[in-house]
Amino acid sequence: MISGFFTIAAAVVILLCITDQCTAQTTNCSALASNGDCSFYDCLSANIQCTANDYPHAYGRKYCLRYASESSCFSTGGQAWITSVSRCLMQSIVNSALYNDASTTCDQLKTFAFQSHSNCHTSHGFCTDIFLSNQCQNLVCIGNEVFTDIETIGASKQ
Template sequence: MKFSYFVLSSFAALAAAANHHLPREIGDFCQAPDGVGTCQKTSNCNGISYPNNYCPDDPANVQCCVPKKCSAPYADSLCRHTNQGCSGGSFKSGHCPGDSSIQCCVKSAENNKPSCSNPAENTCSFYPDCLEKQAKCGADGYPLGYGLKYCKKFTNARPKFTAAGKAWITKTMLCLQRNLIPYATGEKSATCPKIKEFAFGTHPGCYVSSGVCALPPQDWEVVISTVSIKELFGSIDALKATLETAGNCVEFYEWLIKRGIIKLIDKVEDTAKSVWKKITDWF
């Protein structure tokens, strides 16, 4: 117990160093100047794509993709690098962080209607009507067996959350769906196992970038009662990736340890020891 907390606390101080030394893969969690994101191909990034080395050892077209909403009056739109283009809309300057190369991509009213390429907030129809319709993975596949199932669970649990928790649900649901747009529209094709693998790879980034680590403990209680910690992060590797880079999640993991929840996952301490050895070997 003490060892695990020591490791988690140490990650807070060493997160920046770890982020630049550990290899990343598509879907992995990454930390950029304007927030937490996932390593994605620039063509699939629904947000700001950072060309810096936040996804080490990946091809040049795989960068840290951070979903960042524009400021008012375009709060429903996303910030993007101008070199990514703004299909179906136009760029508006002065509503995003960073220099003039990062602007708000505002879609026209017609193009901004909910669709398979533009999921609506707080809805679950994307999974059966778009992703499953395109992928045909069946009742046990990711679209229906996980995506739709837990989208409905979180929707039903919404009244139990605080205002911050409700905002987190909205952001997370939309983030998860937006990451799957290429598979739902047919822009990309893959087997059902590959879609599931990709989808789970985006979970940590969506949960964390949407603010799970900043939620009050009462919301964490509802999250864990709605989806198990293993399902929350998808795999031990996904949990490991989060531990390596999310220094701001130390309090969340301390809470998980104190509650004994993190013990439900095998080999967490071994993973922490391994990561700690990698970090100390750099110095």
């Protein structure tokens, strides 16, 4: 009888996912992305079933939280840049074909996400708000406060 109970429970879960219950999680991710909320990456990771070592947690969430926690180091323009870039990075994922594709892998997501970085950074004022900030304040903040682990920004292990 217990075996029959688990079969019924599994059927209920499947029915809930066929109806609006599973899309509710996707909708929540979209709302988080619209707000630039770093927990978007937790939601995304759960939807695609990524591990802690995959892009949503190991990079997206990590640096979203790091930029947010170090925002006081940045000028007003730098803080605005952080907000707009965070939203852009998240929205680029939400607006991609990968986002609603149930077969999307974490590796595909990582490749797509990294490809969107340069556009989001530059189109939201990297050259003006970060690179040309007074006495390079914002660039120094990125180097000294955000990317403290040099390996992340291109150095290879020796």
